[in-house]
Amino acid sequence: MPTSTLDTPLFLFGLTTGVALAAASQFFINSLTRSQSQRSLAATAAAALLAQQQLEEPEDLVAGALKHGNPSTHLTPSGRDAALSGSLPALRRQSWSVPSFVAADGTLPRLEMEFTVSSKKLQTMVRHMVNEMRKGLESDGHMLKMIPSYVVARPAGDETGSYLALDLGGSNFRVCMVELRGQGQTAIRQSKHMVSDELKTGSGEALFDFFATCIADFLKSIGIDPKEKRALGFTFSFPVEQNAIDHGTLMQWNKGFACSGVLGVDVVNLLNKAMKKAGMNITATALVNDTVGTLVSHAYRDPQTFVGVILGTGTNAAYVERIADIPKWTGDRKNITDMVVNTEWGAYDEQSILPITSYDQALDRASNNPRKQILEKMISGMYLGEIVRYILVDLVSTGELCRGIFTPKLQTPYAFDTAYMSRIERDHSLELSDTKAVLENMLDVHNTTVQDRRIVKHVCELVGIRAARLSAAAVAAIITKMKRLDACTVAIDGSVYEHYPHFANRMRDALRELLGIMAENIVLEQARDGSGQGAALIAALHAK
Incomplete structure (x- = not known):
């Protein structure tokens, strides 16, 4: 048609x-x-x-x-x-x-595998750590030193008076005047001083002379004559073998210290000599590890505190042990039921259990104390940023990051501070602008893509999560050894626990995996300035 x-x-x-x-x-x-x-x-x-x-x-x-x-x-x-x-x-x-970068063939999928720590691995670590704790309590020379602190009493909360305390925790040295007001209440005046790298690696005499000068300046600033007779508690946060409450010899340095003339020497005697040389009439009457001080300080407010932990520049823990379960202690056991034990858990280094990567090994080899303090190098603030830096260098070298372009700062040891990790993990902006600022301003890494910044943030998360989970496993080991699954407060001091985002919650999650419903009985609490106050309290208890 x-x-x-x-x-x-x-x-x-x-x-x-x-x-x-x-x-x-x-x-x-x-x-x-x-x-x-x-x-x-x-x-x-x-x-x-x-x-x-x-x-x-x-x-x-x-x-x-x-x-x-x-x-x-x-x-x-x-x-x-x-x-x-x-x-x-x-x-x-x-x-x-x-996100496309996870699908890439290369380093990133391997990082996921290497840094993800399973519950099964954590449970194995807890069991092994408990056994190592028992060995250390039986005799010296084992992986965990389990050092008796000679602190055999915890505060009742009604102690009063003013006491001088020193606190050497790592990069900072504090001089404190602590006023105990009873009912768990305290007031503190203090001065804080940076310990330079020169002092950390110089002579022991120069280090302790520096302490004496800081003490004299602080006392003058608050109107106290340094020549006035006074006792003090000394928090010395390094492995020390104690044979009395006011005597202890340094076993080894860590946290970047390597001062000569101190190993095997009584550090209380070194301090007393330095103060006497400076014209002061002050005597150190109590030597305290920072974890012991944290425990005692928090127990002044919370009687259920049986564990003190430091998660800062370095890491360590102390806890209350039954005197009957410390076979190696040869002192008078009469009228003593418990003693605070310094675990020195940073030295835990079981190679077959810890998830040690090639980056951890490279960091260890380049450190001041190779083949020592392995757990500390995996969870403490001094080293976390350096682990991230090693990973970023690897990713740049394979072309998976920043178009394979290096900068001198990125290749500089310890140029990537752990504080940068905290800042990056807090960055939830669409373009990760704060991460960009860290890379540009701190590491001279410019012209990064959003994908580059996502990779950097992801690396920080992997390293930070692993640290929190390993820390939780170490806490679970102590709780298990103490058999205090019914009720226990863990006092935790240190910049990593306080400032690193999500660290506390990640620890709590891991504890729930390890302890099940009993984890609800374990309270993790922030303990600020615990070590300094603890030293003052121990000096008070010793005087009493």
């Missing part, structure tokens, strides 16, 4: 419109199919994660996602914390995202 002139354009218009509509419909259907497929892949990955029995390491959730689901599927930052802590209920509530 012939077609009219008018029908021809109408036919062409209809044909064109139909094709367009068909194409649009097909595009919509394909997009919907792809979206459903992606959701299906993500769901498959999540299901694989939740089906823990399918994984070789049941709690290695990130590895599980890479193994059983979409290789590019990864957790959001909050979801990743849940996965790494093994918190399945929390994991089920998290959404999934697909």
Whole structure:
């Protein structure tokens, strides 16, 4: 049938419109199919994660996602914390995202595997650490030194008076005048002084002369004559073998110290000689480890405090042990039921249990004390940033970061401070602008992409989460050894615990994995300035 002139354009218009509509419909259907497929892949990955029995390491959730689901599927930052802590209920509530850098073949997937510490690994660490604690309590020469502190009494909370205290914790030296007001109340005046690298690696005499000068200047500033007779408590946060409350010889330096003429020498005697040389009539009557001081200080306010922990520049812990369970202590046991023990847990170094990476090994080899204080080098503030720096250098060298371009600062040891990690982990801006500022201003790394900055933040998270989980395992070992799963307060001092974002919550998550419902009986509390106040309290208890 012939077609009219008018029908021809109408036919062409209809044909064109139909094709367009068909194409649009097909595009919509394909997009919907792809979206459903992606959701299906993500769901498959999540299901694989939740089906823990399918994984070789049941709690290695990130590895599980890479193994059983979409290789590019990864957790959001909050979801990743849940996965790494093994918190399945929390994991089920998290959404999934697909950052491209995780799918890359190379270093990053390996980092996920190396730095993710499973619950199974933590449980093994707890059991082994408890056994090492028992060995250290039986005799000297073991991995954990388990040093008797000679502190056999905890405060009742009603002690009063003013006491002088010194606190050498690492990079800072504090002189404190602590007023005990009873009912667990204290007031403190103090001066803080930086210990320079020159002092840390110079002579012991110069170091203790510096302490004496700081003491004299502080007393003058608060109107006290340095020649006035007075006793003090000395918090000395290094491994010391004590044979009395006011005597102790340095066993080894850590935290970057390497002063000559101090190893094997009574540090109380060195301090007393320096103060006498400076014309002061002051005597150190109590030598205190910072963890012991933290425990005693917090017990002044909370009688349920049986553990003191430092998570700062360095790390250590002390706890209250039954005197009957310290076979190596040869002192008079009459009328003594308990004693505070300094574990020196930073020296824990079981190679087959700790998740030691090539980066940890490189850091250890370059440190002032190679093959020592391995746990400390994995969880303390002095070293966390350096671990991150080693990783970033590796990623730049493989071209996975910053287009493979190095800067002198990035290659400088300890140029990446742990404080930078805290700042980066707090950066939740879309463009990670604060992370960009850290890289540009602190490391001279310019022109980074958003993907570069995501990688840097992810590396910080991996290192920070591992540190928190290992710290929690060490706490769980002490709680288990004490058999105080019913009720115990753990007083924790130090910049890492106080300032590093999410560190406390990550520790609590790991404790729940390790101790189950009994973890609700374990209270982790911030203990600020505990070591200085503790030294004053111990001096008071000793005088009493």
